[in-house]
Amino acid sequence: MTFTRFIDLMYFFFWLVLFGSRHYTFSFSFSYRCLIFYNDFSVCIFNELCKMLDPGKPSLTPKKGKTSIVVFVGLQGSGKTTTCTKYAYYHQKKGWKPALVRADTFRAGAFDQLKHNATKAKIPFYGSYTESDPVKIAVEGVERFKKENCDLIIIDTSGRHKQEATLFEKMRDFPKQCIGQAAFDQAQAFKQSAAVGAVIVTKMDGHAKGGGALSVVAATKSPVIFIGTGEHMDEFEVFDVQPFVRRL
The missing domain is CATH 1.10.287 (Helix Hairpins)
Structure with missing residues (x-):
């Protein structure tokens, strides 16, 4: 009944x-x-x-055979490093040749985490235990993987809060040299500091409704392209707006 x-x-x-x-x-x-x-x-x-949730803006879509450089930015603790590997793994299964660059020089253990994930997924990676300049690491990684004919180079950056002006200034340097559950003001801070091309909603297994995506899309005017539904590599789905809204 x-x-x-x-x-x-x-x-x-x-x-x-x-x-x-x-x-x-x-x-x-x-x-x-x-x-x-x-x-x-x-x-x-x-x-x-x-x-x-559909701002009418074309989503960020890499092209096979043509080098695409994607910089991941996000809040601290949002699962960004894991999502980088999931994104690479997803495209690897679709025929791309991805590579991962670790440019997070602030978080202890960031390189080890990316190295572990990339090795498990059999994806080439680049990073440094000694270099403190994330932009230099990113540039070196991009140059290396371009020579190896990788067509999808993914750069993992340090997690940020909107109050951290120094980190945002570093983030602005990435596109100059190399080419969110987020609230409205956090997402807008990213939009003001970088050309946000798309949004990935993470940790949907812990926050099943994901209403924060509405604020992120409104702030960045960028479409959601994937959602993370768990910690495993294959728990990563292409975003479908109608089923997502039904869960809100």
Whole structure:
């Protein structure tokens, strides 16, 4: 029995006890009209949310045989390093030749994590234990993998908060040299510092609804292209707006 049918039955018993069975027709009709209004309202909300998550901007799509450089930026603890490997692994299975560059010089263990993930997924990687300049590491990595004919070079950067001006200044240097559950102000800070081409929503296994994606899309005017649904390499899905909105 559906919840709506249950409510109709409650109306029936209420009017039957108080006024007799002749009032049931009115009660059911009133409930039905309310239900129709509710359904229409829900459809309108659903359609508007779908429009919000689809800004009409073409998504970032690498091309096989032509070198594409993708810089990953995101909040601290958002699962960015794992997502870099998932993104590379996804495209590797589709026929690309990806490579990973670790340009996170702030977080202890960042290189080891990327090295472990890349080795497990059999994806070439580049990084340094001694170099402190992330831009230099990125440039060296890009040059190396271009020579190896990699057509998708992914650069993993340090996690950031919008208050960290120094890190954002470093982030601005990446495109000059080499080529979010995020709230509105965090995503806007990234947009103001770099050319955001697309959004990946991570950790959907821990935050099943993912409503923060609405704020990110509104702030960056960039489409969501993938969602991460777990820690494993294959728990990575192409974003489909309608099923996503139904979960909100």
